[in-house]
Amino acid sequence: MVWRDDSGKALSDYPRPSLAVDVALLTVRFDDDGDGQLCVLLQQHDDGSASLPGSFVREGERLAEAVRRTVQGKLGLTTRDPRQLSVFDDPGRDSRGHVVSVAHVDLLPERELAGEGAWLLSPVDGTTVRVPGRRRSLRYDHDQIVAVAAGWAQQRHARRPDPSRLLDGPFTLRELRLLHEAVLGVRLQKDTFRRQMIDRLEEVPGRSSGGPGRPAAVFRVAR
Amino acid sequence: MVWRDDSGKALSDYPRPSLAVDVALLTVRFDDDGDGQLCVLLQQHDDGSASLPGSFVREGERLAEAVRRTVQGKLGLTTRDPRQLSVFDDPGRDSRGHVVSVAHVDLLPERELAGEGAWLLSPVDGTTVRVPGRRRSLRYDHDQIVAVAAGWAQQRHARRPDPSRLLDGPFTLRELRLLHEAVLGVRLQKDTFRRQMIDRLEEVPGRSSGGPGRPAAVFRVAR
DNA sequence: ACAATAGTGTCTATCAGACAATATCCT
């Protein structure tokens, strides 16, 4: 039984914009030196352009569901804790019609990126995406979405240690700092960083070993 | 010429949720003692319930336009600088069907509230609305929207003096502090408050007069 | 020994919170 207004029309009888979700999936990629780089996962299109994965929200579907379905379907990956960012509503942003998009962000650890080739991993400098190839920018307004997503990730890493559990198992303060430096895109001083984080960490038995220098204590995020 | 996909369907041929905007219009009401109270403007319904003003977004319309139209049409008021808060997407939040709503907030000075009776002014304590009458809460999920809106206003007033220009013309630090106390819902110490704000203010020639006590310097927001 | 990293001590500048002293009006 569908609801109808005074003129006998259901909600679906009125012309209205379509609703979509776009997802900026961020990750930190580490090279052999231990240096990290914040990256965003892009879809590569036949015409050489790139975009964030996105799709239309179905009737009765929650945004979080649409996000999970999109990431699973277009990239073959599973989201962990997608967050809503903001709504992009320029009626001309999509040439197919009036599409209002709710931008989302999620942070994935590099190790969960399985299935080579289904996506493109593009570095994010500060809050700007560097797309490889001729084209400098993404389809639609997706450059803006990446910028907002990167800013969100940076705020999130400002005070809390590894808020998205990107590190696998216990870690040293050096590893934690390299992660935060990658997300923030700046160098951090080890002593200040240590004092900011130490209260939110729990020491774990054992020591780091292998590399040069004094072995470091090993921690996990408290509680 | 409408865009069509491979199966010959336009975007509007797919079932999809409706899109709406809801607006939490906040203001600060001052009593004769100079004490202020953060309030939200509500629509009163025939069944005694109350809600925020809201309406459906039309095809080709921007969210900001829908907000302006809604506030003008339902309350007879004009928005100044509406901001997007977040999206409420529970498919069951509206009994008429699947309605996804983008919550907005705007702050209006009390003097711009003309046309008595078209609305209800409800005090907000902390981030909670106190609705007069039997019912304790608002329709739909509008209590949540008010909470987010109040939190937004409080963050906005944490460091910047009168960010929404609620004060009319030059003001004393006392008047500014009473405004911020009303929005934040807490008492502020005058000396600390002065030192936080003074750098962002410009002194204006003249002094306050009339009340008891030493006349105060008069300021406006810098730049 | 030397390079490299870990961990800690300390100094300075800044800032919030709190208290208080002085200044200047009104009644």
Add this chain to the structure above:
DNA sequence: AGGATATTGTCTGATAGACACTATTGT
């Protein structure tokens, strides 16, 4: 004079940034 408010001084505690010193490893 006395009450009320404005304005400024000062003390304390917390914290960020910077520098440096000691500690402990591998080569």
